Amino acid sequence: MPRSPRPPTSRASWPAARAGSWTCRRTGTAPCCCSALGYRASGEPNPAENAPTDEVAAAALREGYALVGSSYATTGWAVEQAVPDQLATLDEFAERFGPARRTIAWGRSYGGLVTTTIAERRPERIDGSLSMCGLVQGGVANWNSTLDAAHALKTLLSPDADLPLTGFPGPEAAARAAETLTGAVEAAQADPRGRARLALAAALHNIPGHNDPGQPEPGDRDWAAQQRNQYEALRRFPTTAVEWRQEAESRAGGNMSWNTGVDYRAMLAKSPHATEVRALYGAAGLSLEDDLAALEDAPRISADPEAVDYMTRNVAFTGQLTKPQLDIHTTGDGLVPVQVTSAHRDAVNRAGVARLLRQAHVDRPGHCTFTTGEQMAALRALESRIGSGRWGSTAAAAMNARARAAEPGAEHSYVDREPAPYPRPYDLAG
Structure with a gap:
């Protein structure tokens, strides 16, 4: 894909580098994670973000993660620009702080679409991916x-x-x-x-x-x-x-x-x-x-x-993961209905790599209405998979236990549920 017409906006600091929407940890056994920016309509402000929310950023920083990312060169459905902008931000991180030991792509909503695109098309740049309320059915x-x-x-x-x-x-x-x-x-x-x-x-x-x-x-x-x-x-x-x-x-x-x-x-x-x-x-x-x-x-x-x-060249999916991915989604999402996870699961299954995908669902209304603990639980579950080479439990009880450890006192609502089929899937796995 061609590079953006102008460099993406980014920002950084250390011990945790913060810019846009990547999350990275440089030391120890934990990964460098990169989170993709959500959708910004044409003409809306386009600041760089480095985490889904300030609360998630603070929790990740306390655990020693470095956060880095970019805005995209343009607002709107910037599918062609988003992936190279994110990868350019990783390059900048490496130039400033040295290479990360591990890298995780993560993103919410439209950022989950970008994250999954990176997972399929540039897997050599990451060690795993986390889509949260993402458009994992593809564009x-x-x-x-x-x-x-x-x-x-x-x-x-x-x-x-x-x-x-x-x-x-x-x-x-x-x-x-x-x-x-x-x-x-x-x-x-x-x-x-x-x-x-x-x-x-x-x-x-x-x-x-x-x-x-x-x-x-x-x-x-x-x-x-x-x-x-x-x-x-x-x-x-x-x-x-x-x-x-x-x-x-x-x-x-x-x-x-x-x-x-x-x-x-x-x-x-x-x-x-x-x-x-x-x-x-x-x-x-x-x-x-x-x-x-x-x-x-x-x-x-x-x-x-x-x-x-x-659209197919940029954001239709094959299901052909080569690194582990975890999808999380709220059951009451009216903007990106939870059935998108069924479409992604089916594509990955047809591609023959079901072992690399896990999905977990949060019983709550709204789009991306996760608690901080629920998001950190997902990050920890994926990091454990990367480190051990095996998935631990992503059942509701295990995910809620991780969420409580990350954010005691909050009401966390992972639930064991399989969504209905996506109404009209389109992917490249068939």
Whole structure:
């Protein structure tokens, strides 16, 4: 991949070097860890970060880690620039402080995507990787899944509106489309039929019924409360599905996703929210079969081959790990649903290297809402694997014990749970 047009921003100090989003330990048997920066929308501030949070940074520094990393040369979906920017920061660390004994790549959210890309494409630079609430399904799968929910919202809520979902000529057009889609979502919430349709769109993207710590936790069969919580996530969804997409399309040279040939009936049947959807449709006196038929008959969207190739070259995964990776994810993530870990697990299994991947889940609503102890527990579990050559237990009891040791008194919530299948995986392992 080509180098960035300008050097990434970084900062450092010692005994712990701090810059951007890598974590490194130079002495003893512990590793140097590198953490990738999360997503920054176009135009947002772009400071360097060296850890997921200040609290995690402080905990890592107390244990003797050095933290180093970079911002990326540009904001937005900077998939092409992020990996070389991170590797350049490692080079700078080595120049200032000498080579690290071990190096771990780590990152949250979009940073988990970058981390996993480094793990697959530049494994010689690291000893292991840790993705936290990361887009480990890969870039193409991410945009495909986002398109599915957007297709449902447009088809069922605004079938006659001039509402493009891809191919935006610029950010202004994308902003107008996002505003229109948000308005349709808000209007739908006022009517039982609209609420049922919102639940269907949420199910196609696997948005959970408890996805924010500020929401009341609904009962297992309190479909109305679950739908209200999904609605809150869907109100924010057009920003990701439309405005962030436009920025990504501008880099890829066109639309990098498609829904041609997708069977939405089959997708709903596999969703953990299918029962909720059926119940809400029944309560609204609305035919689910008619709406699924409408999704089937609505015009589909084809991808631009060059844009798919761009996204595939940069952030579609083979599953072919050569160093150990640990994925952790919250179960109630409405932005990057927990089912992404199923997609990554399946790709790694098909690549024949299941021994290198472990996954652990935290029973909590929200995106990246980990405690400091939970994140340090994951880092310690991965470090132990690197040092011993064998995975210790990553079951909930063991992970919570590590978390309590790292952060006594906090409520840690690792849970033994296997997520449902990812709705529409796309990877290079097949």
